[in-house]
Amino acid sequence: MSLPHPASGQAVASASESLADCLHQALQSGQIHGVLPAFLGAAEQESTALAAVRVLGPDAVAPTLLSGYAPDGGDRWVLERALAVHPCDDAAPAEARCLGEAQAVLADPGAGTTANAPWSQAECVAAASGAAWRIWAQRQALLAPLAWPGLGGPVADSVGERAADIGRGLVRAVLRRDLPTAARLARWAVIAQLRGADTGLGSHGVAKAVRHIALCGGDDARMALDTAIVRRLVAREGAS
């Protein structure tokens, strides 16, 4: 993704936090439609707001994904616009390309929410293959916006195969007080458990860990969105 000017890094980070907060509030209120158009409409700089949409990846439409709907026309229009203004950069890390590809799938009205986006995912999986649990888990944390039950693909497959390492990475992150990373790995822990894999955290272990993360995590908006997603997935899918 190319950024509009050198000083925009901080602005994009700030906008990403704002968007995460909007999405979190939408989850809490149940007002799941029109979040992205409203966010874009309220932004001072469209380019920065669209960059934030790209940063969030599939999570930019988290409320509708959680509700089991495909993104509506307004959300898809914003996704398309974000991809047009900040197109996927072939030179970007594979993790960033994965999120962009998944976003492109979600912007496609014919794809629904169950399509795979495996192109750069295969590259991510191959690059992390054989890595020790600590390194591997760190890489999966970057891909947490892909951790949706309907978004399959090689990354989710690899998480199912190394569920114990997701558990290890999650525990390490909590003990290091790196709660944003812990929340991201909790996303994958739920997906692993939905696939019947054992993270080692036991019955209700992910739910308890996420409650702890949410209580200790302060006001980090991305983390709050991640924990809210996990808690709703646990409640909806019966994963624990």
Place this chain on the structure above:
Amino acid sequence: MSAVAQPWQAAAARVAGGALGWVHRHRLRGAFPSDESLVLADPNADYKPLAEMALMAGLLHRYPGALPGDGEKALELREFCWSQLRAGDLLYERQLRHPLLTDPLEVYALFAAAGHRHTRLDELLNHLLATDSYAAVEQQPNRRLAVANAALLAGLRNDDADVAALSAATATATGSVPTWLSRLPEPWLIDWDTAYAMTHTVFHLTDWGMRPHRLGNGIADYLRQWLPVWMEVWAETCEWDLLAELLMVDACLPEPQHPEEMWETLARAQHADGLVPYNAKGVTADPDQAFRDHQHPTCVATAAGVIALGRSSG
């Protein structure tokens, strides 16, 4: 040890051999002052260092294949510690004056297992071990395991029922020894003190790696999953003493993982003279103070290496 050492074995042998050499060279700094009272008042200040040296030496006796060529140093260390305890008289006097204290038995067991017996202490401990009062002394659950295992180690208890009670109590979490570990609790809530308690539960339950299957499958599986995480976390914060304790836990498992990276990390933290520092706060230039500050982690590093190498040598 196999003819071609694994990388972890080479690192563990460097750590343990160097640490043993350092403790052996500096052992006189752990001697009692000449005016020491015949009754030890404060076990932590008075004889904990001696007990730790004795433990290390005792483990070399129990795992003779761990550090080939260092048997003489181990023997000298054990004889030194036993002589400092006046061949067990100080332990006997302390137990006599304070019947419900358990540390005399815990220390004595290390010597008794290597053949140093004190007849009057044996008689006194046999009497006390038969009392409900001694059995019900209030203490941390992992210390209760320490006492139970010490009685076995000293040969004062030797029936299978004791072993079975130890195993069942911790493996099922329904017995009389509800340790933190026995609950297989949330691994992300462990703290520094709890980590130490967990390590000692494993040491005593497995009899320092001699009876690894007393852990039971549940605890063994739990530790295989989470021990790598805890090692990683405390290695990152340079808690070398705790890292050595965790490596010793690994060595006591039914199937140790022998984490080469962690052994190498501990080897890098070790000083050239063999001292293993407690943490990253530095080591004083005063050799007596350095001994007081760092003999514990150096003994633990030795013990961890001795158990790991001893068990892998068959």
